[in-house]
Amino acid sequence: MKAHKPVALAAILGVMIVSGLATAQSPEDTEMAVLEQPGSAEAGEVAVGDVVSLEQAVIVEQPEDYGLALAPEGDRYAIINDMLVRIDPENGKILSILRPVEGQ
Structure with a gap:
């Protein structure tokens, strides 16, 4: 049973990182990047x-x-x-x- 804890912890950490990256670039950031020409x-x-x-x-x-x-x-x-x-x-x-x- 203890072998599953590191895997579960890694999975939770992975989800947290991916969700943080997804929200790191807001639509305003994307729009601003397009305007900089x-x-x-x-x-x-x-x-x-x-x-x-x-x-x-x-x-x-x-x-x-x-x-x-x-x-x-x-x-x-x-x-x-x-x-x-x-x-x-x-x-x-x-x-x-x-x-x-x-x-x-």
């Missing part, structure tokens, strides 16, 4: 996925000046709103934000 970079703000015009970007011609190696093939480093970023020069999409830079 890439946009355009506003003045002073940049986010991964934003699309910027190349007129907004100062392309980094010498990445070593910023302690960087060459950008991955097809990408470029740029400064947008005093942030050092990696962009896709074909469409202006911000691929990653590296760090703030001053006075650029």
